[in-house]
Each structure stands twice: as structure tokens, then as C-alpha cells.
Amino acid sequence: MTTAALSPTTISKAALFEAQAVKTSARRNRLLSLPALTIIGIFGVLPLVIICVYSFLAAAPYGGVQWHFSTDAYLNFLFQRDIFDDTLQFTPDFLIIYLRSFLFAVVTTVICLLLGFPTAYFMATRPPAQRNWWVLLITIPFWSNLLVRTLAIMFIIRDEGLINNALIGLGVIDKPITMLYTNFAIQLGLLYAFLPFMVLPLYSSLEKLDFRLIEAAYDLYATRRQVLWRVIIPLSKPGIIAGCLLVFIPALGAYVTPLILGGGVHLMIGDLIAQQFGSGRNWPLGCAQALILMAAVLVALFFYVRNTSGKVQHG
Amino acid sequence: MPEQPGKNAIEVRGVRKVFGTGENQVAALDTVSVSIRENEFFTLLGPSGCGKTTLLRLIAGFDFPTAGEILLHGQDIAPLPPFKRPVNTVFQSYALFPHMTVAQNIGFGLEMLGKPKAEIEGRVAQMLKLVKMEALKARRTSQISGGQQQRVALARALAPQPKVLLLDEPLSALDYKLRKEMQIELKRLQHETGITFIFVTHDQEEALTMSDRIAVMSAGKILQVGTPRDIYDRPAERFVADFIGETNFLPGTVVSKRAGVATVKFASNATISAGFPEGFDPTGEVTLVVRPEHADLVPDPAKGTIAGTLANIVYFGTDTHYHVKLDGGGENFIVRHQNSRSSPVTYATGVKVGIQFEEDAARVLKD
Numbered sequence: 001m002t003t004a005a006l007s008p009t010t011i012s013k014a015a016l017f018e019a020q021a022v023k024t025s026a027r028r029n030r031l032l033s034l035p036a037l038t039i040i041g042i043f044g045v046l047p048l049v050i051i052c053v054y055s056f057l058a059a060a061p062y063g064g065v066q067w068h069f070s071t072d073a074y075l076n077f078l079f080q081r082d083i084f085d086d087t088l089q090f091t092p093d094f095l096i097i098y099l100r101s102f103l104f105a106v107v108t109t110v111i112c113l114l115l116g117f118p119t120a121y122f123m124a125t126r127p128p129a130q131r132n133w134w135v136l137l138i139t140i141p142f143w144s145n146l147l148v149r150t151l152a153i154m155f156i157i158r159d160e161g162l163i164n165n166a167l168i169g170l171g172v173i174d175k176p177i178t179m180l181y182t183n184f185a186i187q188l189g190l191l192y193a194f195l196p197f198m199v200l201p202l203y204s205s206l207e208k209l210d211f212r213l214i215e216a217a218y219d220l221y222a223t224r225r226q227v228l229w230r231v232i233i234p235l236s237k238p239g240i241i242a243g244c245l246l247v248f249i250p251a252l253g254a255y256v257t258p259l260i261l262g263g264g265v266h267l268m269i270g271d272l273i274a275q276q277f278g279s280g281r282n283w284p285l286g287c288a289q290a291l292i293l294m295a296a297v298l299v300a301l302f303f304y305v306r307n308t309s310g311k312v313q314h315g
Numbered sequence: 316m317p318e319q320p321g322k323n324a325i326e327v328r329g330v331r332k333v334f335g336t337g338e339n340q341v342a343a344l345d346t347v348s349v350s351i352r353e354n355e356f357f358t359l360l361g362p363s364g365c366g367k368t369t370l371l372r373l374i375a376g377f378d379f380p381t382a383g384e385i386l387l388h389g390q391d392i393a394p395l396p397p398f399k400r401p402v403n404t405v406f407q408s409y410a411l412f413p414h415m416t417v418a419q420n421i422g423f424g425l426e427m428l429g430k431p432k433a434e435i436e437g438r439v440a441q442m443l444k445l446v447k448m449e450a451l452k453a454r455r456t457s458q459i460s461g462g463q464q465q466r467v468a469l470a471r472a473l474a475p476q477p478k479v480l481l482l483d484e485p486l487s488a489l490d491y492k493l494r495k496e497m498q499i500e501l502k503r504l505q506h507e508t509g510i511t512f513i514f515v516t517h518d519q520e521e522a523l524t525m526s527d528r529i530a531v532m533s534a535g536k537i538l539q540v541g542t543p544r545d546i547y548d549r550p551a552e553r554f555v556a557d558f559i560g561e562t563n564f565l566p567g568t569v570v571s572k573r574a575g576v577a578t579v580k581f582a583s584n585a586t587i588s589a590g591f592p593e594g595f596d597p598t599g600e601v602t603l604v605v606r607p608e609h610a611d612l613v614p615d616p617a618k619g620t621i622a623g624t625l626a627n628i629v630y631f632g633t634d635t636h637y638h639v640k641l642d643g644g645g646e647n648f649i650v651r652h653q654n655s656r657s658s659p660v661t662y663a664t665g666v667k668v669g670i671q672f673e674e675d676a677a678r679v680l681k682d
Contacts, residue, residue, distance in 0.1 A: 215377055216410035218397040220424035221475065230423075234414045 055287035063281045073288035094272065094289070098296070101269040104183075105252040108190040112198040112247045113240065115191075120202035120239070121232075124209065135203065138196050146193055150260045153189055154180060157261075181263030189257035194250065198243040205239025206232075241308050249297055269293055323386070324479050324511040325351040325374060330383030330393075332369050343369040345535040346383070351479075351513060352528075356505050358514045360522040361532035362558065367515045370532075371481050374513065375404045387478060398427070403472035404481040407488070409464045411456040417467050418443065418452040424475035442470040445504065462493045469504065479511045486521065498525055519559045523547060531555045547606075551592045553680045556604045563610070563648050565603040565621070569679070572597065577679050579603060582643040585620050589677035597679040607651035609676035612637055612668045619669020623648065625662055630654075637662065639670060 058070040075081075078095065079088040123134040141149060156162045157179040164176035179185055209232065217227045233240070255270030264271070269289070276286030332344040344366045351357045359367040372378045374385060376397035385393040392400050403424065411420050421442050425435045443449045446466040451459055456467065465485060472480055482501075486494045502525060505512045516522055522529050523543040530540045531554075539551040550556035553564075567579040570586065577597050580586045591597050616622035626647055627638035634654055638647040648670060662668065 210408075210410070212406060212408055212410040213412060215397070216404070216406060216412070217423070217427075218377075219375060219402075219404045220471070221398045221427040222423075223398055223427075226427055230427075231412065 051287045051290055055284055055291055057284050059282045059284050061281070063277070063283060065283050070284070073282075073284035074292075076282075076285050077288055077292060097267050097272050098269060098293070100266075101252055102296075104186060104190060104254075104258075104268060105248050107187060108194055108251040109198075109244050109248045111191055112195050113244065116195060116198035116202050116243060117240075120199050120206050123199075123203050124206035125211075131207070135200070138199050138203075141192075141196060147256050147260075150189055150193070150257055153185075153192060154260060157185060157188070180261065181265055183262075183266055185261035186258045186266055186268070189261040190251050190254055193254070193257055194247040197246040197250070201242035201246060202236065202239040205236045205242075209235055237308065241305070244304075245301070248300075252297065253293065322352055323350045324353045324355070324388065325513070326384075326386040326389075327351075327370070327374075328384040328386065330370070330373060330380045330385060332366075332373060332378065333381045342535050344373070344380075347535070347537050348383075349530055349537055349540060351511060353511055354509055356502070356512045356514065356525060356527045358516060358522045358526035358529045359532060360516055360519060360529050360559075362517055365532040366535040367517075367532050368483060369535075371404075371483055371513065371515050374479070375402060375481050376400050401475075401478045402481060403475060403477040404483065405468050405472045405485045407484045409468040409485075409488075411464055411467055411471070413455070413457055415456070416452065417448060417454050417456060417459065420456060420467055421470045421474050423471065428475060438474055442474045445473070445507070446470040446500075461488060462497070465489065465497060466500075469501075473504070473508060473510070476508075477510060479513060480505075482512060482514045484515055484517070486516075487518075494521075501525065523559070531558065533558070549590070549592070549678070550604070550680060553602065553604065553682050556678075556680055561607050561649060561651075563605045563607060564646065565605065565648070565677075566645065567601055567603050569597050569599060569601055577601075579677070579679065581621055583621060587620055587672060587677055589679050590675060591679040592681075595679075595681055601679045602682060603677045604680055605648075605672060605677050607636065607649040608634075608653070609673045610648070610650045611671050611673070612639075612650050612652070612662060613671050614662075614666075614668065616667045616669040619671050621648070622667065622669045625664050625666050625668050628662065628664055637668075639668060 054065050055073050056069055056071065057065040058068055058072060060066050075088065078090060078092070080091040081087070082089055119138075123131055123138075126134060154161075158164070159176040159178060159180065161180075163179070164173075167173045168176065179188075213231055213235070214227055217231045222230060253270045254268055255274060258266060258268040259271050259274075262268070262271075267275075273286050273289045273293070276282045276289065280286070327347055327349045330344055330347050331342065334341050334343055347366070347370060359370060361367050369378065373380050373393070376392070376395060376399075380393050383393070384391050387400070387402065392402075412423065415423070418439050422435045422439045425438055430438075439452075440449075443452050446469055448463065448466050448470065451463060456464060459467070465488075468485070485501075486497050489497060498521060501512070501514075514522075514525065523546075526543055528540060528542055529546050531538045531546060533554050539546060539555050541549075546555060547559055550559065556562045557564075565581070567581050567587075569577050570580050571578045572591075575593075576588050576590055578586055578588050579601065587603075589603055612625075613619050621641060621643070623639040623641040625637060626640040627636075629636040629638070632654070635652050637650040637652065639650060641648055650670060
């Protein structure tokens with residue numbers, strides 16, 4: 001009798017405690033995430049809003065903006081207003097820079113993937129104790145600033161640089177090969193800067209690969225090539241996706257590398273946008289260019305993720 | 316025993332496998348030779364680290380022997396990579412491809428062999444039926460139970476119709492009931508497909524119930540090859556007798572011997588004739604082995620070959636174990652008695668009893 005009478009109260013009490021615990025823990029979680037959310041809000045969302053607003057304002061003659069609505073920035077992206085009759089003329093200059101940047105970023109991503117995959121595979125197949133050393137080696141470039149490292153590349157590839165001097169000294173060539181301030185230099189710099197961002201996610205996904213699956217595939221008459229395409233690559237898809245995103249997006253907006261190694265002659269999007277805020281003194285145009293870049297990346301991302309995740313689903 | 320070469324599916328000849336280099340060298344297999352007949356359910360049995368899995372991996376082609384030959388139907392396959400051997404493996408972990416469905420897993424081997432699509436589909440359907448997994452063919456391998464994964468792994472390995480199927484402790488991850496079911500299932504599959512099965516296990520009961528022949532391994536060597544009955548009733552070495560089933564060990568002295576039979580005297584002066592394996596010459600102090608079910612209790616201590624005090628009675632349902640503390644000392648002697656509705660005598664602990672041996676029950680073995 002007593003137990004029967006007692007138990008419902010005990011249960012409801014326990015439930016009450018539990019509900020309270022859930023509520024407090026939810027509140028605590030919200031509190032804990034507050035600092036991060038504040039930082040994201042102030043330094044992530046707010047600047048984006050400002051860029052968005054500025055892109056629809058008119059440029060002030062000495063930099064900054066004038067507070068009246070204008071779509072000139074977006075028009076200027078593709079057209080130029082004729083000084084005399086005020087008509088719009090199609091000028092693809094900016095578009096060409098965008099397309100070139102996309103090309104650079106795509107080539108960078110593809111080559112990083114081709115170089116990074118065997119590297120990551122090699123690392124993942126070392127004995128566990130050795131693997132951390134390899135990861136450490138891959139992260140060594142992060143210990144110094146990208147600007148410094150890019151300058152170092154400059155010293156290696158310039159006309160009187162390490163490579164040319166060595167080749168001339170060996171008698172292979174008698175005139176230095178011009179490498180600095182060319183597309184080649186930009187491409188080399190981008191590859192150098194972003195290769196670790198490809199290797200690390202690939203490694204983390206290959207390291208989790210169950211190598212008994214590879215044995216199973218060999219056992220089932222798969223050749224080495226088939227094992228690679230049918231087992232290893234499909235199973236390391238998360239790493240491939242992450243690595244490609246981590247290389248493609250920053251490569252597209254790269255600023256320091258093309259600036260130094262391209263010598264300001266071969267512009268990429270990052271330099272173009274920076275120019276609008278500096279010598280160009282056209283902040284709205286800079287803002288519009290930044291937003292167009294973002295939109296382009298989002299669209300590319302959407303298709304990329306939709307395609308690759310679709311393939312994972314259907315095996 | 317000479318074997319006809321044409322009848323052997325696999326012949327392992329003088330195979331050595333050494334891992335490591337320099338001082339860290341470990342011989343996982345120490346000059347092993349064995350012949351496995353066509354259509355046979357052959358089991359490699361031994362404790363972990365005895366080299367049974369190493370031998371299986373050499374036959375599969377995942378490792379290559381340091382020395383020796385492995386013949387498949389008379390042809391040396393030891394240097395071939397795994398994808399060039401008509402041999403498939405069922406892995407202990409199943410190793411199913413997580414990014415493929417059940418049907419895609421089963422069809423993988425045929426696809427890699429470049430079979431036409433229609434043939435693959437037909438064969439996959441046949442395999443799904445064989446392992447009773449038709450209903451789950453479109454599932455991912457992560458969405459099915461352990462027992463079902465086991466069936467898919469079997470179907471996947473059988474689909475390309477290998478000459479030999481290798482099974483690496485495939486039942487060890489299953490619970491007791493499922494394991495019993497799969498043991499019967501495996502026997503059925505072997506019977507229906509007519510493929511030679513090489514089965515690796517450390518479970519002696521599994522080995523005895525399923526195999527046509529068993530090779531007992533220890534420390535990189537094969538100690539004995541024979542039918543389950545051979546291995547159980549006529550173990551060649553003390554290790555084999557000890558590893559398989561329960562065994563009593565009794566010290567004694569050889570007083571005389573003739574072809575295959577020795578007369579052994581106990582400390583109590585009682586004598587018994589005991590068989591011994593070929594190529595073994597027992598002399599002086601020896602150890603006799605007697606299976607617990609090959610001995611019986613008698614109420615009169617004087618009538619037994621040896622005598623002692625009943626120390627413990629353990630009831631197992633199907634049978635009862637009597638632990639007898641022998642008069643001469645040493646380990647307790649265990650007598651197993653099958654229970655029936657009309658057990659003639661009941662014993663109580665503490666009474667003096669005699670132990671009688673059935674004919675040929677005792678054997679003298681190499682230590």
C-alpha cells in the first residue's frame with residue numbers, strides 16, 4: 001500500500017528533477033556559447049552587413065562612401081560609363097580577373113589533391129608512432145608567416161635566385177629563366193601555401209580507413225588500381241571534400257601570394273578588391289566585388305557538395 | 316601417409332614465415348607441411364599466436380612465405396598476389412565495404428573479374444538466396460546485424476566460386492546461439508557448393524563438430540593432422556591431448572613394450588597396457604593420458620586399477636564429473652559419467668572409490 005502510494009510521487013519528483021536538470025544544462029550551454037556567438041556576431045556578421053550596405057552606396061571622391069543609394073558599384077563590375085554620352089559599355093576586365101582567379105584556384109586544388117593524396121596515404125600507412133612525426137613535418141610551414149615564406153620563394157625563383165644561379169653555374173642555361181612575376185610564380189606560390197590544407201584532412205580520413213577492407217578487395221580480385229578507385233577513394237571522400245574546400249576557397253581569394261609573386265601585374269580577385277579600397281578609392285565597388293566573389297563561391301559550393309554527397313550516397 | 320597429388324586442393328610444402336629482422340626475428344611458421352584434400356572441411360586449430368592465421372594469410376596471398384611452396388591443384392601460388400589466386404577469404408571482422416549495399420558487396424568479386432552484368436546479377440541473386448538474405452539486398456552493411464553481416468561476408472566470398480574458401484575465425488564475434496546456427500549453416504554451404512573450406516579457429520569444440528580433418532598447431536608447428544576422432548581419441552602429443560577436451564595425466568613407469576603397446580606400472584604397483592603413437596619410443600618415467608569419459612568409478616577401491624577418495628561431484632545436466640583425489644597424490648583424477656534416468660550407483664563425497672579404465676583408454680604421449 002505504502003509503496004504503491006509512494007512510487008508515483010517519487011517518479012514525478014524524479015521527472016521534475018530531470019526536467020530541471022535538462023533546463024539548467026540547456027541554459028548553461030547557451031551561456032557557454034555566448035562568447036563565441038558574440039565574436040562571430042561582431043567580427044563576422046556585422047562586417048558582412050556593412051559590406052552589403054556600402055555596396056549599394058555611392059563612392060566618395062577620396063575614399064569612403066556617400067550616403068545615398070546607388071547600384072553603380074554592381075554596374076561598374078561589368079560596364080563602364082562613357083565620359084561623354086553617359087552610355088554603359090560592356091568591359092570584361094573584372095570578369096577576366098575573376099575567371100583567371102577561378103582557374104588558378106581550380107588548378108591549385110587539382111594539383112594539391114594529386115600531390116596531397118599519395119603524401120597523406122604514405123603518412124597514414126606508417127606505424128602509428130611515426131605518424132605524428134609526419135604530421136609535425138607537414139605543419140612546420142605554419143610556424144612562420146606566409147608573407148615571409150612567400151618572400152623566400154621570391155628569392156629562390158628570381159633571375160639571380162637559387163635556381164637560376166645553380167642552372168647557370170652548372171652550364172645548363174646561359175641566360176636566367178624568368179620565373180618571378182609570371183603566372184607560373186603565382187601558381188607555385190599558391191601550391192606551396194595551400195598544400196598542407198589538402199594533406200591534413202586527407203590524412204585524417206585515410207588514417208581512419210580500415211585497411212582490412214583493402215585486403216578484402218585484393219582478395220576479391222581487385223587490382224591495385226581498382227582498389228584505389230573502388231575502395232580507398234570512395235571511403236576517403238569526406239577528406240577529399242574537406243581538403244578541396246580548404247584549398248579552393250582561400251586560393252580563390254588569395255592576396256599576399258599573387259601580390260608578391262605576380263608583381264601586381266597578374267592580378268587575382270584579392271588584389272583587385274584591395275585595390276578598390278586603396279589606390280582605386282572606390283569602396284562601394286570593392287564591397288560589390290567582395291560580395292560577388294562570395295556569391296560565386298556559395299554557388300560553386302552548392303553544386304560541388306550536391307554532386308559529391310550524391311555520389312557517396314549511391315556508392 | 317602418402318597422398319595422391321591430384322586429389323589435393325592445397326599442398327603446403329616446407330613453408331617458413333619469419334617476421335621482423337635481425338634480433339627481433341620471430342618465426343611465425345616453422346617449416347610447416349600439410350595437404351588439404353579437395354572438397355574437404357579442413358580446420359587449423361590452435362591457441363592464439365600458434366601461426367594458424369599466418370598460414371591462412373599465406374594461402375590467401377596477403378603475406379608471402381620466407382621459404383617453401385604453396386601448391387593449389389599442383390601449381391605453386393606462393394609468389395602470386397591475392398587478386399590472381401582463385402581463393403577467397405571470410406574475414407574475422409567481415410571487412411564488408413561500408414559504402415556499398417549488400418548486393419554490391421556480394422557482386423564485387425565478380426565485377427572485378429570483369430564478368431558481364433547479367434551474369435553478376437544472376438549470381439548475386441543466387442548467393443542472396445543461398446544465405447537467405449534476399450530481403451535485405453538493398454541495405455547498407457551498417458544497417459544489418461552481426462549475424463547478417465556474417466552471411467553477406469560468406470556470400471561475397473563464395474560468389475566468385477573460388478577453388479578454396481578461407482575462413483578466419485568467422486564465428487568468433489557471434490553470440491553462442493547464433494554461432495551454433497552458423498556452424499550448421501557453414502556445413503550446409505560447404506556441402507551445397509562443394510568448395511574446399513579451410514577454417515581457422517581456437518575453439519576445439521567448433522573444430523571437432525565441423526571438420527572433416529583437423530590440424531592442431533602450436534608455436535608455429537603442426538603437431539597432428541587427422542579426423543576429429545583421431546585427434547580426440549589418439550592424440551599424438553601431450554599438447555594435443557591437453558588442448559582438445561579434458562584429459563587426466565597420470566605418472567607411471569614403462570616396464571615392458573611390444574608393437575604400439577606398452578605396459579605401464581603405477582606407484583600402487585597396478586599395471587595397465589597403454590597404446591603409444593608411431594615413431595615414439597616410451598621408456599622409464601612416462602605420463603599416461605586418460606579421457607574422463609573413458610574411465611569409470613567402482614565402489615570397491617580394490618577392484619579399480621587405481622584408487623582414491625571422492626573429493627568433489629559436479630553436476631552438468633547431461634553428465635556428472637567426479638573429482639577423485641588419488642592415493643598416490645598429484646592432480647585430481649576426473650571421471651565423467653553420463654547421466655541417465657537409472658544411474659545404478661550414487662556416490663557421496665569423502666568415500667573411497669576405485670577407478671577402472673576402458674580398454675585402450677590410456678595412452679603414453681610425448682611431453
